[in-house]
Amino acid sequence: MAFLELADLRVKYGNIEVIHGINVRVEEGDIIAILGANGAGKSTTLLTISGLVKPSGGSISFRDAPIHRFPAHTIVKLGIAQVPEGRRVFGTLTVRENLNLGSFVSKDKQAISKTLAWIYELFPILSERREQLAGTLSGGEQQMLAIGRALMSRPKILLLDEPSLGLAPLLVMTILQTLREINRSGVTIVLVEQNARAALKLAHRGYVLELGNVVIEDDSAALIANAEVQAAYLGGGIA
Amino acid sequence: MIRQLKSIGIPAVLFACLPLFLNAYWIDVLNSVGIYAILGLSLNLIVGHTGLFNLGHAAFYAVGAYTAAILNTKFQVPVLLLIPVCGFAAGLFALVVSKPIIHLRGDYLCIVTIGVGEIVRIALINDVFGITGGSNGIFGISRPSLFGFVIRTPLEFFYLIWAFAAITVLLFHLLERSRFGRALNYLREDEVAAEGSGINTAHYKLASFVIGAAWAGMTGNLFAAKMTIISPDSFTFWESVVMFAIVILGGSGSIPGVLVGAFLIVGLPEVFREFANARMLVFGAAMMVMMVFRTQGLLPARPRPYAIPALPEGEGGE
């Protein structure tokens, strides 16, 4: 009984298969890290979970119910939110409107304003800029907005595609810490990160993708210790 | 090279023989197709390659046609000699009107081009400067002649028009595969990135507009020569729409596509004549259906081929 399970998942773009039958299990309350080189298929995997890309084979189930045929907006309603690669904030809407859209699926006004307050607390700069158009925010500010927006839906599972991208080091730490807190409050997290060391430190378990296949799957401690992983993803170490 | 000759040459020769088996009506339909094909190609440069939303191309066509008509009827200059003059006039006109507006984005540019088209048409109707003949237009344009041979029948026009079309195809094909053609594509794709790669976007936008307009102007000359009368009715917004549809339906940025587009957009209403007054209904439906089933156009542009040079050993890489 897995919380979220990808079974033999295959994905094609046009005629080219880029995910070749991967299996991923996520238990409730887990933090899962997905590592992999450029073009390994990490983003594709997340997009497929969210329903923006349709699998060509295999299945995705959430609480044992298949969801891979559901349209994207229904999947959000189930409680799976995503911080997409490249942020994709709504550039001509204000920061506040962006955040409001994050809670589009929720109807509970009170809960929404509580979450909003929390997010402003988390990212004070967003609160300062609430009337600024999202498109004119700096790269890092947009990243914060994207994360905040996803959190606004109070998801059960949060998928993050490189959340630390473009964030200042100080903020990377804050965000990873926040993720841990969020996780403690009961949210399951699937994290795609290039900053593998930090990601593995945070995660309970990890998967390594290569060219559309899962090549390694283990506890994070074991992954950190894994020679291959070290060579490929942890090589330099943070200065 | 030989293969290219075969794949283009043989159909071209067959096409050149085609009128020998057709009656005057069908030849004239082909002539119409030819004129619209050239217009489509010229618009393709602007819309397809550069991505400028131009729905007023008829204005430049009109400038060319009227230049030919006025100079021919007033000063008896042989029509065909006027081809470069018409191109120049239309190009100049395009330069003047598009200079201040070329920076407009997408649909704003679109409405301005529509506006320019309408202004030109209204000016023609109102007999601007007293030389356009108002809504009557200009009549009595002399038949074109080549080396003393007067062109009058549809068959003769067929060769004139399609020769010009062939030259256009060749030149535009070469233009496409050059620094110039690529530059247009870059600014279609992303203006900021193009500018950031060192491309003078304003210059290229203008250049593509002017060349496209000049070509439409030259086509206007052919049209005037063929019809011998021209009037503002032939240069309405609808004409611009037809040219636009040819480009998009055929395949934006694709020369074979535009040719096919011209055949369909001009030819189909003729084929549908048997539907009598429902023919435009059928045509509209056909337009939708074709677009829905071939969303990229019938023959979308194919990537340019490049012969990637072999680098000497040891160069590049890590």
Next chain:
Amino acid sequence: MEQFFQQLTNGLAVGSIYALIALGYTMVYGVLKLINFAHSDLFTLGAYLGLTLLSSLLLVDRLGPLGGALVLAAMVMGLVAVAGALLDRVAYRPLRESPRLSAVVSALGASIFLQNTIMLIYGARYRVYPPDILPKASIHMLGVDIPLVRILILGASVIMMAGLFVFIQKTRIGTAIRAAAIDQGAARLMGIDVNRVILLVFMVGPALGGAAGLMVGLYYGQINFTMGWGYGLKAFTAAILGGIGNIPGAMVGGILLGLIESMSAAYLSFAWKDAIAFCVLILILIVRPTGLLGERVAEKV
């Protein structure tokens, strides 16, 4: 002076109709970045449906002029909304992922199709609304008579504009519509059913166009299957003038265009009025490249 005021009211009357049609253009454009050329024919359809319903249901006889007109408007708007939704399903939805200009050509095809369908059903001749449906009263102001109907039309346009504005800017669904306009994929990730949103847009926009068609029919009395093109072009111009995608912009653009036309017709030349209107448009765009109330540009590199 009297002539000036008279022309002012003339311009307002035409302008408010432009504005009403422009709202529909802007609405659809705002979401799909598609110039819905068929909008003008949905407008025509509204006028013809109004005529059919009016003469077949005898609404005015049964419900009196005001009640009849309101019920009629509701019915016409409903029917045109359905037509709009169908149009979207058939002609635009398959083109969602393809280049923007492809959809423009599909829209042109749809426009030709609709226009000729109307011609084949209703005939090519002018059709005439039954006379004297709307009250003939008029108000005397500043030395000119202003027919009540004109004020009603202007009022209706303003009300619809305001309603639409509030709907788009202030409501949850409205924000969703704008989000879908920017990035459909990201909008889906917010839980927005993008196809439903677009469908909604394709019902509201055409419904407004249909209402405009009905008003034109009721007020001017004479309708024709080609009348959409002219109005459509003007309304599109108006939408751009105000800044396309911007709802108050459509209103301002429409009214302004009406005024420019009537003033240039009155004080310059009638035959040149459209050319003058376009010249003014171009001048305005040179100064303000995204229209009077232009869209908020947020392109940061």
Next chain:
Amino acid sequence: MSLLSLQRLTKNFGGLTAVSSLSFDVQPGSIVGLIGPNGAGKTTVFNLITGIYLPDQGEIMFRQSSILGMRTHKIVSLGIARTFQTIRLFQNLSVLENVLAGCHCQMRSGVLSSMFHTRRQRLEEREALTRSVRALDFVGLRAQAGQLARNLSYGNQRLLELARALATGPQLLILDEPAGGMNEQETRRLVALISKLRDTGITVLLIEHDMTLVMRVCEKIVVLEYGSKIAEGSPEAVKNDPKVIEAYLGTEKEW
């Protein structure tokens, strides 16, 4: 003699001062890092240098002459090339053509020679192709030359942007978060690439949040906060500057 010199540069957006009286120099042949918290104004500085924005005040000198107010393409052809923080490739064109865009400003043929494919034009074209392939080779994307840019993964798109910038033949390369979206191994390769660039005589100015990279390649680092310079100096010095630690780096805490 500095290659690039910013003098008291200021840029406001409405009420917000994004860059405030900023001055610093870039010496030829050096690698300079520009760091600072998010929203500090780094990208804005790049946009000012490349002429996308016009500064409200200040002066920008490149090779001793002002480039203030020049159009971007002009600045590029003078020898400043850049990459973008949010990737801006020609998504629907091939990888090779993306790089060829960079070669544009070094080519001369105009409309007519393009239309008639003169001999010189063909020669020039061949040269440009060679140069592009070389640039692709350099970043390791040669095998993907025929693919559409949009089908590249995020990290590879970054490399392609770099190749395109290189193809303009720059003296000064300015990179906005080049390592964004790269894992450590890839980042290491990038570090090697950048060092190699410097060895060929290209000066680099870069924005990066990956301190591994910054500390490893930069000779000088400029730190911005709220649009103003709060520190400037060698990596060592900057790393230990309390102001920088407070504003940007944070105290390194183990996880």
Next chain:
Amino acid sequence: AETVKIGLMAPMTGSWASEGAEMKQVCDLLAEQVNAKGGVAGKKIEVITEDDGGVPQTAALAAQRLAALKVTVVIGTYGSAVTEASQNIFDEQKIIQIANGSTAIRLTEKGLKYFLRTCPRDDEQAKVAAQTIRKLGVKKLAILHDNSTYAKGLADETKGLLAADKGVEIVFFDALTPKEQDYTTVLTKMKSFQPEMVFFTGYYGEAGLLLKQAKQMNWKVTFMGGDATNNPDLVKSAGKDASAGFYFLSAPLPKDLPSEDAKAFLATFTKKYGNPPNSIYAVLAGDGLRVALEAIAKTNSTDTEKVADYLHKNLKDFPGLTGKISFNDKGDRVGEVYRVYKVNEEGLFILQP
């Protein structure tokens, strides 16, 4: 069996589709009647309709198509510019063309042997217009056209004829944009010049709106229209009270013709299609067909040279549906065709003495 092929070139689509539809109805009915009586010169006739869309380019193609079908005579078409685009094609192929609605003067000034028309020229009409204006004692006149070839031509001609006349002052001369619906702007402007009469040379659709809107503005001025306003739809769209008192020029309406032929035809038409023909031009197309058949019958040949000769020289006072028909050398219809009509309170068109 062999047939005599007659082409009908008409706007079946586009803005003038309603005219085209009626032209076709008239010609089809006539052909039916003639064939029922055994045809002409021993052969059945066949009417082939081609759509010109009201656009010159399309017309040129339609003309080529008819020429390729080897028709003997072509009836049509409506607009002058459209006709002009087809003239040379027919002339070069020696096909007789009898236009029904193209009134521009120059069409017959080119010396084309095979071109004739049943409609009168703009200058004919302008003459009658000027006469009527004088007769009604108008001192201040506004002339409004719609910038179409036809309307502009009529307006210009009339203006020219009245220019020499000290008695009539033209206080306003401008064009409206056809197919719009709100003409209060131009009415307001004209009103400020205080003319006694407005001569509108455009079409009935706009005329109807002008009348209606002038009435709404409480502007009591006499309107007069050219023959393109001769259409019962005018009264429908303007309303009876607004159109009462409207003058217009036209060839005699079928009901006002003494000819039994005309009356009978009118009755059959009404029976077949449910309403009498609205457009005089449709009836003129019928007359074109009838003279053509007459000439073919009389010469007993489909040799177009002979037929054309007959039409130019021998056809005298043929009893047409619109009056007596003869042609001059240029191919123009001779004789005063125009009558003045006025709309009465019931919305009926009353022939003025």
